[in-house]
Amino acid sequence: MASKSPQSDGMTEQCENCGRETPHQVSVELRTESSKSENAEFSREPYRVATCRACGEETSQRMNNA
Template sequence: MATTDDSFNGMTERCDSCELETIHEVSVQIRTESMKEENAQFSREPYRVSECQRCGNRTSQRMNNA
C-alpha cells in the first residue's frame, strides 16, 4: 500500500511496470457500472485510481469489494 516520504506529494507505492517504489498520484473516482439507463443511478461505485508519476502506468481498484 502507499507510504509517505519527504517528497512534495508524499505518496509512494510499488509500481508493477517500473518494479520500483515510485511517487503516485492517487484519487477516488465514482464510476457507473450498469449499462442500463434505468439502473445507472443505482450502480455507482467508488474506485481507487493510482497513477505512477515516473512511467504513467495507471491502475484502479473497486473499493468496496467485500
C-alpha cells in the first residue's frame, strides 16, 4: 500500500527491485492495448504507473481490473 511520507515530497511504496520502501513517482497514463491502428482510439485504458526514484524500476497496473 502506498503511503505519504512526512519527510519526503512523494509517495513511498514497496520496490521489488530494491527490496524496501522507496520514494516513487506515481501517474496515470492512457495506454492503447490494440496492436491494430484501425479503431485504436477505442482500446485505450487507464494504467497506474509507479516509478521508483531510487532505482528507476517502473511498474504498471491496469486500473479497471477488478
